[in-house]
């Protein structure tokens with residue numbers, strides 16, 4: 208895989224300046240290029256403003272913003288592109304201008320540099336056609352504001368090589384983006400259904416189905432969003448909506464063509480007038496039409512192979528910030544009702560119901576979601592949890608699907624070993640906290656225990672699998688995610704990965720083996736340190752204490768996972784600890800939970816111990832006490848017995864007031880624990 212070190216962004220406008228800022232935020236040196244120095248300066252000025260706002264909103268510390276800005280250089284001299292690894296073009300939406308930019312990039316960049324376009328309306332293949340090296344040209348379609356919106360559609364043109372695609376995909380992960388794969392089709396995935404949704408709102412207005420405030424209110428209530436279609440068009444530009452609808456209309460016919468009123472509005476140069484009062488009596492009919500167009504188009508695009516069900520929904524949630532994607536909405540609406548609605552609506556345009564929707568309608572079953580992707584390459588099965596916007600948090604469906612996929616891979620004679628991975632920025636950020644809170648509120652602790660048991664069964668199979676299993680740790684692994692990693696034979700991380708057991712800080716203890724398996728890797732003292740203090744391990748520190756087996760650059764991660772499998776090695780010697788870690792190990796092994804929590808243990812003036820003890824002071828007393836005991840007693844037992852002990856106390860911990868306090872206030876306020 209190609210290493211991406213230096214990035215160039217061509218076009219310092221709205222999109223280009225944001226893309227450059229995001230790449231620099233994630234540590235890449237970036238060259239920002241525009242036609243002349245004044246345009247470059249304007250783009251850099253936009254970045255300065257956004258960073259300043261970021262400091263005011265406490266997104267960045269001033270020194271972080273300064274470091275980001277220092278990674279960006281601006282120029283109108285293309286000779287500065289001689290050494291870049293990835294160029295992202297974000298110039299005017301004009302095919303000839305874009306093609307001239309690519310022709311020039313071919314002249315000035317190294318032959319192995321990847322060249323990407325952020326086009327919204329042209330085919331990547333049309334931009335690449337006739338270039339010297341079309342195999343390295345691909346699409347990276349970002350969403351406004353590209354420094355804040357995580358979604359990127361990654362598009363292979365007809366001639367894009369799989370290597371270029373894979374390298375660009377990895378670079379997007381490294382840029383903190385959530386990539387989804389789209390075919391090279393007009394509108395790609397998200398604009399394909401979003402633009403007709405905007406356009407349908409205008410049609411409803413044109414037909415007199417309701418006035419603007421009525422349509423806005425109906426859309427907001429139905430889709431659970433903060434801004435309706437008219438307000439969105441006002442914010443992002445009414446002419447952009449028209450242009451996008453024209454492009455789609457050209458590709459897909461009358462249903463997608465712009466409403467006449469949209470043209471009139473653009474010609475007038477005015478924004479939509481949002482004033483007035485909504486008429487609730489008209490909401491239902493409006494909602495039905497907006498749902499119908501969304502359902503019809505989303506199912507058609509999947510039917511045509513433009514994207515998957517999962518990526519379409521991720522696109523809606525991450526790119527548009529809809530709480531639910533079209534397919535989840537169809538399932539909630541009812542597959543039969545959705546089929547009927549689309550049938551009627553499509554019929555009025557002479558558009559047939561797509562094959563996938565008809566199939567589900569006939570079988571009367573909701574759309575299935577594949578939350579775990581399975582790939583097999585060269586004897587290595589890669590299982591990727593694909594819930595990037597929930598940071599791949601474990602829930603009942605994910606655990607069940609991962610278990611099924613794992614069993615299939617383990618039983619497949621063609622599989623030599625298994626890699627477990629997470630999509631997007633994180634590996635796995637723990638378990639679904641809302642699930643715990645919901646069940647605690649309804650008094651259904653049994654469901655929490657059953658969920659945890661199912662998790663234990665999965666981790667047991669991972670642990671017991673005779674084939675090597677590797678955890679591919681490219682980002683955050685928290686709580687349940689880290690426990691899952693601990694059940695794997697080999698843990699391979701990138702420098703950006705980080706690890707923590709935050710449980711005792713939210714009133715519970717790690718219940719998926721987190722009080723048992725880590726002791727087998729790093730011993731009792733360091734496990735108690737991690738679980739009781741909630742300390743976040745960087746990848747390097749995790750390697751230094753022997754928690755992970757290797758730290759490799761992101762581009763080498765897949766190769767390293769594969770190599771570990773082919774080596775088949777399962778055992779490794781204990782790490783030699785630094786003085787600091789030796790002290791932490793002894794300190795946490797030698798003091799009980801309550802002494803540590805009350806800050807009464809003797810640190811001997813050691814600053815690191817003092818800091819760690821202070822952190823323990825913020826944790827929940829019962830959780831600390833149980834965790835400490837489970838770690839210690841479990842280490843003296845066979846693993847299976849230790850795990851059974853951990854499960855046996857689960858209901859007890861989830862019945863505490865502190866567990867409810869910790870879980871229900873997470874992300875909202877500092878919990879106040881009472882030891883009850």
Ligand SMILES: NC(=O)c1ccc[n+]([C@@H]2O[C@H](COP(=O)([O-])OP(=O)(O)OC[C@H]3O[C@@H](n4cnc5c(N)ncnc54)[C@H](O)[C@@H]3O)[C@@H](O)[C@H]2O)c1
Pocket residue numbers: 217218219220221222223240241242246296297298299300301304308325326327328348349350351443
């Ligand atoms: N604005 C959006 O919401 C959005 C979303 C996704 C994709 N896009 C796509 O991103 C691209 C850029 O859009 P934008 O909104 O940033 O446009 P913009 O007009 O704000 O910026 C375009 C920039 O490109 C520069 N430019 C033009 N020709 C150039 C050349 N030959 N060499 C170097 N620089 C050149 C211009 O001077 C300008 O600064 C378009 O292809 C657009 O379709 C836009």
